[in-house]
Amino acid sequence: MKLNQRIGLSLTAGLLGICLVSITTEAAVSETVDKQVQVLAQTTEKVVVTDPTVITKLNNTSVTPLIIEAEKRFFYAMGGGNAPEEGFELNGQQYRYVSEDIGTRAKLMDYLKQVYTEKAAAYFVDKYFITYDGRLAQLNADAGNILEYNKATAKMLSMTATQRVYKLSVPYPEHNQGPKYIIVKFEKVGDFWRVGTAPHAIF
Numbered sequence: 651m652k653l654n655q656r657i658g659l660s661l662t663a664g665l666l667g668i669c670l671v672s673i674t675t676e677a678a679v680s681e682t683v684d685k686q687v688q689v690l691a692q693t694t695e696k697v698v699v700t701d702p703t704v705i706t707k708l709n710n711t712s713v714t715p716l717i718i719e720a721e722k723r724f725f726y727a728m729g730g731g732n733a734p735e736e737g738f739e740l741n742g743q744q745y746r747y748v749s750e751d752i753g754t755r756a757k758l759m760d761y762l763k764q765v766y767t768e769k770a771a772a773y774f775v776d777k778y779f780i781t782y783d784g785r786l787a788q789l790n791a792d793a794g795n796i797l798e799y800n801k802a803t804a805k806m807l808s809m810t811a812t813q814r815v816y817k818l819s820v821p822y823p824e825h826n827q828g829p830k831y832i833i834v835k836f837e838k839v840g841d842f843w844r845v846g847t848a849p850h851a852i853f
Contacts, residue, residue: 713804724849728793
């Protein structure tokens with residue numbers, strides 16, 4: 651092989667090596683930055699939450715207060731509000747009207763959207779409630795859950811400026827069995843964080 655051919659091959663191999671090193675380095679840097687962002691989000695100082703409907707900074711310390719409020723509002727709605735009213739029969743099933751404070755679809759949506767996104771709230775309302783004679787009603791049955799969401803811990807799985815995904819670890823009473831793991835999405839609506847997963851998929 652001639653000298654100039656050998657030099658050409660050596661230069662080509664060298665350039666390819668530099669390109670591969672550059673690509674590998676860029677990928678490693680990008681992965682490192684992603685990990686640093688996630689670590690930073692998890693290790694941010696504790697967020698003191700006095701009102702879970704106005705959380706502006708979401709991390710693993712402020713997720714649980716938002717989930718506790720979301721649970722409260724879910725079960726309030728599923729229980730018919732503050733005082734379930736008279737019932738009626740429709741298509742062979744027993745229904746009851748919900749209390750006046752959440753007695754229309756608009757009122758219930760306003761109540762839920764203080765902690766849920768509009769899409770998550772609407773999916774829940776349209777699945778479990780009907781409008782009958784101009785009033786909101788639901789099947790005459792109560793819902794319950796023994797999981798202790800007030801003791802839940804959260805681990806972030808992914809994040810952007812306006813979206814987060816956390817894995818909740820929710821214990822059972824007295825730790826009679828291992829915790830339940832639940833994946834929950836969160837979205838920033840305006841200035842505040844909201845639960846982006848429908849309530850019946852969480853609780």
